[in-house]
Amino acid sequence: MKRSIFVLALSMGVFTMHAQNDRTALEGTRLGDNWSIELKTGAVTPLTHSAFFKNARPAFGFGIGKQLTPIFGLGIQGMGYVNTSASKTAFDASEVSVLGKVNLMNLFGSYTGEPRTFEIEALTGIGWLHYYQNGPGDTNSWSTRLGLNLNFNLGEEKAWTFGIKPAIVYDMQGDFNRNKSRFNANNAAFELTAGLTYHFMCSNGTHHFTTVRPYDAAEVGELNDAVNNLRSQLNDKDMQLNNAMQQADNLQQELADCRSQAAKIETVVKTNRIPESVITFRQGKSVVDASQLPNVERVATYMKKHPEAKVIIKGYASPEGNLAFNEKLAKARAESVKTILVKRYKISDTRITAEGQGIGDMFSEPDWNRVSICTIEEGK
Numbered sequence: 001m002k003r004s005i006f007v008l009a010l011s012m013g014v015f016t017m018h019a020q021n022d023r024t025a026l027e028g029t030r031l032g033d034n035w036s037i038e039l040k041t042g043a044v045t046p047l048t049h050s051a052f053f054k055n056a057r058p059a060f061g062f063g064i065g066k067q068l069t070p071i072f073g074l075g076i077q078g079m080g081y082v083n084t085s086a087s088k089t090a091f092d093a094s095e096v097s098v099l100g101k102v103n104l105m106n107l108f109g110s111y112t113g114e115p116r117t118f119e120i121e122a123l124t125g126i127g128w129l130h131y132y133q134n135g136p137g138d139t140n141s142w143s144t145r146l147g148l149n150l151n152f153n154l155g156e157e158k159a160w161t162f163g164i165k166p167a168i169v170y171d172m173q174g175d176f177n178r179n180k181s182r183f184n185a186n187n188a189a190f191e192l193t194a195g196l197t198y199h200f201m202c203s204n205g206t207h208h209f210t211t212v213r214p215y216d217a218a219e220v221g222e223l224n225d226a227v228n229n230l231r232s233q234l235n236d237k238d239m240q241l242n243n244a245m246q247q248a249d250n251l252q253q254e255l256a257d258c259r260s261q262a263a264k265i266e267t268v269v270k271t272n273r274i275p276e277s278v279i280t281f282r283q284g285k286s287v288v289d290a291s292q293l294p295n296v297e298r299v300a301t302y303m304k305k306h307p308e309a310k311v312i313i314k315g316y317a318s319p320e321g322n323l324a325f326n327e328k329l330a331k332a333r334a335e336s337v338k339t340i341l342v343k344r345y346k347i348s349d350t351r352i353t354a355e356g357q358g359i360g361d362m363f364s365e366p367d368w369n370r371v372s373i374c375t376i377e378e379g380k
Contacts, residue, residue, distance in 0.1 A: 024113075024211035026070070027284070028202035034067035034209065040165065040195025044081055047168060047188040057092075058082045059193060065101075070111035070209050073101040073121075084189075089132040095143055095169065097127025113211040114322065115158045121149035129171055141173040144183070147191070156324065159207040161197040166190070204284070205325060212283065212320055223367070227280065277374040279337055283318070283367070286332035288340060296337060299374045300345035308379025310351045313337050315372045316360030323359070331356025333372045 028034060040063070043056035063077030076098055084092040105119045129141040147167025154160040171187040199207040277295040279288060288296065303309050315334030317326035334354035341347040360369030 025214040026209050027204040027212055028206065028209045030203050033202040033204070034199070036065045036067070036197050036199045038063040038065065038077070038195050038197040040193045042165070042191065042193030044084065044189050044191045047190050048185050052190070057084045059191060061193065061195070065197070067209070070106045071103050073103070075099040075101065085131065085133070087133050089134065091132055093132065094130050095127050097125040097143060097145055099123055099125035099145070101149065111209065111211070115153040115208050117153055119151045119153065121151060123147045123149055123167065141171050144170045144172055157207055159199050161199065163195050163197065165193045165195060206322065210321055276376065279372045279374070281333055281370045281372070283320070283370060284329070286329055286336050288336055296340050297345070299376070300341055300347055302376060303347050303351065304345070306378070310353070310377045310379065311341070312375045312377060313352065313354045313372055314357045314375070315355070316357050316362070316369050318366045318369045319359050320366070327356060327358045330358050337372045337374065
């Protein structure tokens with residue numbers, strides 16, 4: 001019966017993850033992502049024939065965890081118990097166990113892109129029990145642990161978790177024949193602890209899994225073709241404008257030569273055209289791709305020719321993901337373009353203003369808003 005229930009829960013979890021992956025994909029799944037450490041303390045008391053508070057004894061623990069998916073996680077922990085026997089040692093018993101955890105909220109409610117404020121985990125594990133004794137020597141056994149984690153995820157970034165952790169720990173050998181093992185309430189203890197967990201930063205810039213919209217190769221190809229087409233049109237317009245300006249210069253020179261006999265007239269050709277460059281970025285990135293460097297160089301070339309000109313760089317992000325992260329990402333994109341202008345093209349940083357504008361809405365497609373827009377301001 002227990003095996004059937006476990007298989008059913010596992011099947012539902014796989015189905016939920018499959019349904020979610022039809023709409024979104026997970027980020028933060030590298031080997032070094034979603035690791036955590038935990039410190040906890042509480043009390044332990046025999047499961048039977050004892051009053052909880054009267055017979056409660058101190059318990060301390062330390063653990064390391066790895067979340068494999070938003071639903072399933074693994075961990076290893078060590079526990080120490082004080083005054084649980086007549087032994088005069090500092091610790092009466094210790095347990096080192098390997099744990100498996102199932103997030104019930106994500107199993108039955110799907111993962112929303114970040115941890116919920118309150119979550120429940122089911123926990124099971126096996127471990128090594130060691131009893132410290134005076135005189136006759138220490139003894140060993142093995143344990144089974146069944147419990148729940150009632151987790152409160154703290155802060156905007158959900159980097160810390162406070163958990164209340166009830167569990168039943170069975171000494172699988174106890175006073176039974178050492179060639180056999182069994183679940184016996186008389187050889188079990190009820191453990192109630194509270195712990196604080198820190199979740200390390202992941203490769204996606206958060207402390208947990210995030211979800212993104214998946215793209216197929218055909219869709220990416222269409223988008224690249226559209227971007228390349230726009231670039232080609234922009235280059236054609238630049239060429240036409242340069243030709244027109246060259247022709248205007250030639251005509252102006254001819255006019256000056258014709259009038260040079262009568263009087264010398266100084267002619268100033270002004271143009272209202274102030275170049276504006278759009279630099280696009282990949283999703284979740286603030287690094288300027290090599291394909292975008294010509295757009296940055298246009299700005300640098302203009303500013304070198306016009307020392308009085310200044311530039312305002314405004315960075316934007318598309319609406320996917322966490323709002324606070326997108327605001328930081330928009331600012332980082334503007335700063336990335338500024339850094340190239342200063343370091344590579346030696347433009348004074350006093351002539352450059354970099355601003356993060358958060359989530360952009362200039363383009364009809366949300367994905368096209370992952371840009372930095374450079375606007376030239378003519379000096380007066």
